[in-house]
Amino acid sequence: xxxxxxxxxxxxxxxxxxxxxxxxxxxxxxxxxxxxxxxxxxxxxxxxxxxxxxxxxxxxxxxxxxxxxxxxxxxxxxxxxxxxxxxxxxxxxxxxxxxxxxxxxxxxxxxxxxxxxxxxxxxxxxxxxxxxxxxxxxxxxxxxxxxxxxxxxxxxxxxxxxxxxxxxxxxxxxxxxxxxxxxxxxxxxxxxxxxxxxxxxxxxxxxxxxxxxxxxxxxxxxxxxxxxxxxxxxxxxxxxxxxxxxxxxxxxxxxxxxxxxxxxxxxxxxxxxxxxxxxxxxxxxxxxxxxxxxxxxxxxxxxxxxxxxxxxxxxxxxxxxxxxxxxxxxxxxxxxxxxxxxxxxxxxxxxxxxxxxxxxxxxxxxxxxxxxxxxxxxxxxxxxxxxxxxxxxxxxxxxxxxxxxxxxx
Amino acid sequence: xxxxxxxxxxxxxxxxxxxxxxxxxxxxxxxxxxxxxxxxxxxxxxxxxxxxxxxxxxxxxxxxxxxxxxxxxxxxxxxxxxxxxxxxxxxxxxxxxxxxxxxxxxxxxxxxxxxxxxxxxxxxxxxxxxxxxxxxxxxxxxxxxxxxxxxxxxxxxxxxxxxxxxxxxxxxxxxxxxxxxxxxxxxxxxxxxxxxxxxxxxxxxxxxxxxxxxxxxxxxxxxxxxxxxxxxxxxxxxxxxxxxxxxxxxxxxxxxxxxxxxxxxxxxxxxxxxxxxxxxxxxxxxxxxxxxxxx
Numbered sequence: 001x002x003x004x005x006x007x008x009x010x011x012x013x014x015x016x017x018x019x020x021x022x023x024x025x026x027x028x029x030x031x032x033x034x035x036x037x038x039x040x041x042x043x044x045x046x047x048x049x050x051x052x053x054x055x056x057x058x059x060x061x062x063x064x065x066x067x068x069x070x071x072x073x074x075x076x077x078x079x080x081x082x083x084x085x086x087x088x089x090x091x092x093x094x095x096x097x098x099x100x101x102x103x104x105x106x107x108x109x110x111x112x113x114x115x116x117x118x119x120x121x122x123x124x125x126x127x128x129x130x131x132x133x134x135x136x137x138x139x140x141x142x143x144x145x146x147x148x149x150x151x152x153x154x155x156x157x158x159x160x161x162x163x164x165x166x167x168x169x170x171x172x173x174x175x176x177x178x179x180x181x182x183x184x185x186x187x188x189x190x191x192x193x194x195x196x197x198x199x200x201x202x203x204x205x206x207x208x209x210x211x212x213x214x215x216x217x218x219x220x221x222x223x224x225x226x227x228x229x230x231x232x233x234x235x236x237x238x239x240x241x242x243x244x245x246x247x248x249x250x251x252x253x254x255x256x257x258x259x260x261x262x263x264x265x266x267x268x269x270x271x272x273x274x275x276x277x278x279x280x281x282x283x284x285x286x287x288x289x290x291x292x293x294x295x296x297x298x299x300x301x302x303x304x305x306x307x308x309x310x311x312x313x314x315x316x317x318x319x320x321x322x323x324x325x326x327x328x329x330x331x332x333x334x335x336x337x338x339x340x341x342x343x344x345x346x347x348x349x350x351x352x353x354x355x356x357x358x359x360x361x362x363x364x365x366x367x368x369x370x371x372x373x374x375x376x377x378x379x380x381x382x383x384x385x386x387x388x389x390x391x392x393x394x395x396x397x398x399x400x401x402x403x404x405x406x407x408x409x
Numbered sequence: 410x411x412x413x414x415x416x417x418x419x420x421x422x423x424x425x426x427x428x429x430x431x432x433x434x435x436x437x438x439x440x441x442x443x444x445x446x447x448x449x450x451x452x453x454x455x456x457x458x459x460x461x462x463x464x465x466x467x468x469x470x471x472x473x474x475x476x477x478x479x480x481x482x483x484x485x486x487x488x489x490x491x492x493x494x495x496x497x498x499x500x501x502x503x504x505x506x507x508x509x510x511x512x513x514x515x516x517x518x519x520x521x522x523x524x525x526x527x528x529x530x531x532x533x534x535x536x537x538x539x540x541x542x543x544x545x546x547x548x549x550x551x552x553x554x555x556x557x558x559x560x561x562x563x564x565x566x567x568x569x570x571x572x573x574x575x576x577x578x579x580x581x582x583x584x585x586x587x588x589x590x591x592x593x594x595x596x597x598x599x600x601x602x603x604x605x606x607x608x609x610x611x612x613x614x615x616x617x618x619x620x621x622x623x624x625x626x627x628x629x630x631x632x633x634x635x636x637x638x639x640x641x642x643x644x645x646x647x648x649x650x651x652x653x654x655x656x657x658x659x660x661x662x663x664x665x666x667x668x669x670x671x672x673x674x675x676x677x678x679x680x681x682x683x684x685x686x687x688x689x690x691x692x693x694x695x696x697x698x699x700x701x702x703x704x
Binding site: 043044045046047048049051178204205206207209210211212214215216218219221222234235238239242243246247248252264265267268269270273305307 | 419420423424427428430431528531532533534535536537539540546547553554556558559628629630632634635638639670673674677678680681
């Protein structure tokens, strides 16, 4: 063999080696780093319940896990989807295609979550959902790699709706945010109310991020329904509750059902106005030592703004933890293998004992029925809720066969 | 007749009244904008952020100094106006001789900075501010329950709007101002300190925004986002009314509030967009606005 042939052979061998070496690496961790993309509303009406707090919760989980998995570093990216589906989808696509992101995390605002679910399903990536509510994410829009972690509209509807109908609120009127989330919440609550023997008298749909609800509340008042269901969240709920008090709705005998009201919303409205509201939740900071410990650590960070974590924040922390454990156990960050391990390992953290993940992606956990305390009952800062009841997981979430998810045989 | 429309007259009157109340806010805010644009030719995109500053000023006065709503009504507009004057002195003054667009960019940038800083500090959910005791409660008018505070808002807005219109259109001070805008060199030759007039006028317009903010604090959440939600609508109001016309923006503010109220009854999903549809139509038919004059 002369020198030329030898050189050619050497280059060919190098080429062969290089082609297959990354293959070997892919069996472990793709790109030699596990990248989590936390996509939330950083600046709009949901920013306090999710936003920078969710990013911090993800980082806390990564740090608590040790910062590395299978010997490789873990990186947390974040972005603002501004509650717009096209912006969120664009960011998710760019993250997956160009930046090697392995998992998308959180994504509040159901319309954005539905769009991102489509992308992660197509590109074979895990989607850890803490923020979005629509039960369609485990229904007709389900994905084999999408995990709906914290709560959904069905749980909120049956928890709060069922409880209020039992208390005598058998006629309902809805104030609905006019997009995927509000419509899903209205639909699920209407079904829950009718199943419990109540009647729906009507609904009015308002644009997302409305500041003045006076005319919608007037219509609700005129309907004479015993319960006015607020199928909205964040800033919309806060304004609805505040203005309902101003217009004498509660004083006039009608009850408000805050279908998705979280601790930061109660903080913004104030106990005087919010007292008595019944809400369904997956996490309250003052439930037990584990929840309190997490809240204390979370509140030490500036992103918390001094307010205890919401159930979305707690959900992000626990889902990232479980995901990293699953990577460790699976020996790879390949999406299907990791999700398989996530289903095999029972979920045990300060939010749930022996939680599990169904085929449609729904995480089964107990939910809690909480009621806002009156100013007199509140003894220390953020002592806002009393726990009325625990809703067992099989009652809280929709039976798998009813969802319409193509993965359920 | 009402039965044909399918809405009982009571509900309709209620919605109209509510529309009037919203219109009062639009009128007061667009008045400040119209004053600033009409007299100074500055497109003040900071208006929404200054409205937000007014609301936060009221909240701060209550939380840190224990001074209630009535104090806030007097003190906060002056404070916000002062901030506005600093802005004018440091930045806006340099832009009068060049394209309007630079003023727009500058004020838009400042608005974004202000809102970002406040959002960083206070979060986006906002803070509670109570309705003053003397104005709480309401009256049952038969067709609806009217909170006293909202009635006060309409009355106060009308007063402020008419007072401002009178000041600018019917007093000597107002005439100096209008003259100074048309021909500053000549007016200056008469010995009137034109730059100071402009400074005070900008401060006045901004003070109006601050006043609207204080009045909004008890009913809308005191939130860093409150200005950006409202500013686009207010700009539409000013454009429809005619960019330079004070009376135009007052009438259009109230009028559009009522139109929005109607839309909320018949097709609430469109209540955000109806004002812009009207703006598009008006601009196609009469580009200077309903009451405006082409310059």
